[in-house]
Amino acid sequence: MTVKYDSEDAAPETMVDKAMRSILDHIHRQGLMAGDLLPSEAHFIEVLEVSRTVVREAFKSLAAMRVLEMSAGRRTRVAVFDDTAITLTLSHALRTEQLNPQQLLDARRAIELRIVELAAVRRSEAEARELLDLADRMRLARDEVEEMTESDIAFHIAMAQATRNPLFPVLVSALTATMRDTNAIVWRYRTSETAREEVMALHAAIAEAIAARDPGAARSALEKHFDVASRGLLLAGFN
Structure with missing residues (x-):
């Protein structure tokens, strides 16, 4: 040959x-x-x-x-377009320390700030109810980190689906998959009820702003959410 x-x-x-x-x-x-x-x-x-x-x-x-x-x-x-290949690549990069959790969070922040604005404009009534329901599920499961994490991931994917752009759910699904590894560690450092409630309240605020079709308020609540998430990663030793 x-x-x-x-x-x-x-x-x-x-x-x-x-x-x-x-x-x-x-x-x-x-x-x-x-x-x-x-x-x-x-x-x-x-x-x-x-x-x-x-x-x-x-x-x-x-x-x-x-x-x-x-x-x-x-x-x-x-095949149907999905997040499988991207998730595998990102997981490999994270586990081999070619990327770190803060870098993934930065990428999520850049993407989701646009997503949340579009979701507030394009969401259906059913999608608005789903986001509010997922925020409630997170609050109910705040002391069960695995269950809470799955609701957290579902929340962000549902937000992406509400944009009507099929690329966003794939990207968000891949980027949030690593939360299954990091949330369990970060949550151990959020020991107070106040610290845990802050996370739940911000998700509720995002869902309420999307339900109210208010992209500015949705973006503001999401920015605060990512600030809190970034501090949590640093507190847990991820940099």
Whole structure:
């Protein structure tokens, strides 16, 4: 096999890389959408003139990237866009100390300040009620950190869904997933009822501002929430 370099610093393109690119080209040329079936592995073996192993590895790599959806006994489909790949990447970066919790929180802050404004303008009545309900659930579970964290994550994802922009829930879901690791530690340093209640009150204020269709008040409450969250991370030793 001839190895091709695009530049002196570029990695060589393998046969699997080429097969992946060809499969993606097929999806785009044919106008396939999420859920649509792909031709069989045998089709790509014949068209690309490569081995079954190459095509199978290409399929597996694209499935790991959530471009394809594969399951035993079923034809391969175009995958639905979700947070799986981004979450895995961020979790890996956090656990290998290539990113830290404060950096992830900074990214969330930048994204969610726009999200909360859009949510206040675009939310439905059902979404407004859901946010208020999730804020109540957080308050009820404030002494059960795992349950509280799941409601907290659901709150921020629900806020993102209310924007009507499908990218925002994916990004927020990926960025908030790390809270399952950090909240348990941070919450141990919020020992007073006042400190814990502050977090609950800010989520309630965000939900109420969104329900009132007040983007300015929603943004202000979210900014205060992130200030409190950042202080909590620092108190717990995350910097």
